[in-house]
Amino acid sequence: VKVTFTPIQRRGRGVTGTIIVLQDVTEQEKLNQSRREFVANVSHELRTPLTTIKSYLEALEDGALNEADLAKRFVGVTRNEADRMIRLVNDLLHLSRYDSNQMVVMKRETEIKQMLEDVVDRFSFQLNQRNIKLMLSIDPSIYTLMIDPDKIDQVLDNLVSNAIKYTADEGEIIINCRRKGQDWIEISVEDNGLGIPKKDIHRIFERFYRVDKARSRNMGGTGLGLSIAKEIINAHGGEITLESELHKGTKVTFIIPTFHLEGEQK
Ligand code: ADP
8 A cells, every 4th residue: 555645734824634645556566566577578488599599509600510410400499499489579569469459350251160170271280290180060050250350360270279289199179169149159179188287277368377388388389379369359359268177178268249249330
C-alpha cells in the first residue's frame, strides 16, 4: 500500500488537518513485476541461441572448418539456432501487436474442413517420419465459420505442432470439430503423449512458461505458442482450455462463436 500525507493548512491557523491517501498498488506492482520478468525472459531466450551460435563459429574458426563433415554439422546447428531466433522474434512481434491492441481480426467465411485438412497436410512429413497417426473428425454439418483464417491457422499450427513435439513415436493425435450448443463450434487437438503435471497446468498459457525448458528448446519451441493461441481465440470472442494428464496425454480445446459479435459486419 502506498501512503501519502498532505497537510491541510488554513491561513493564520497553521495546520488544521491531514489528508491521508491509501493507494492499493498491488495491481501496478504485479504489472511491473511481470514486465520485468518478461524482459528477463526475452533476454535469456535470445542469449541462449546466440551463445550457441558463437561457440560453434569459434569451433569452426579453430579448425573445424577444415573437416568437411564436422563443418557441415556445425553450420547446420548455427542455422537451426538462427531459425529459432527468427521464430522467437516473430512471435514477440505478434504478441506486441496484440498487447497494443493492434490485433486486427479480419473475419471472413472460411471453409473449416479444407482448413483443417491443409494443416494436417503440412505436418504429414513429420507425422510419417515419426509414425504418428493423426485422425481428423469433422461434423459433416459444419461448412464454414466466420474467422480470420490466417490467425486460426496459426492457432491450429501451434496446437498440432505441440501435439507432435510432445508425443512419442507411434503416438496418436485426434483433431475433432463439433458443434457446441447452438452458438459455438468446438475444435480440439488431443494427443496421447507426455502430458503435463497437474501443478503446471494453470500456468501453461503464460508467456514463456514451459514444463521442460530444455526439451522445448531442443524441439525448437519458443514458449510463446500457447499464449499467442489464447490471444487469438480471445480476440475471436472465444475461449481456449487445456486438459492433461501426465504420461497419458493432452487435449487443447477452443470454442468460437457462430453468432456475430456487436459491431461486426454480417
Ligand atoms: P513451446 O514452444 O515450448 O512448445 P507453448 O507455449 O506452445 O511453447 O507450450 C508451452 C509448454 O506447454 C510447452 O513447453 C510444454 O511444456 C507444454 N505443452 C504444450 N502442449 C503440450 C502437449 N500437447 N503435450 C505436452 N505438453 C505440452
